[in-house]
Amino acid sequence: MLAALVRRGDVVEARGQWLEVKAVRIQRHAAGGQAVTLIFQEAPALRLPAGNDVQVRRGHRRAGR
Numbered sequence: 001m002l003a004a005l006v007r008r009g010d011v012v013e014a015r016g017q018w019l020e021v022k023a024v025r026i027q028r029h030a031a032g033g034q035a036v037t038l039i040f041q042e043a044p045a046l047r048l049p050a051g052n053d054v055q056v057r058r059g060h061r062r063a064g065r
Contacts (some may be wrong), residue, residue, distance in 0.1 A: 001056045003053075006054060007024060018057065019041070023039040024037070024038060026050060029049060
């Protein structure tokens, strides 16, 4: 799935682990395109180009949530 389509509550694979997205911010990239910042419940934020592919589990919250 494109990074620009990720939404709050999705679980994405980042840094070798599955992380729940707390918030998503879309900003203008320095080169003129769009960048997406994924803010996670339990890890530092990750910024990437909006067109990047990310692995997403939609509707699968982490255990204990």
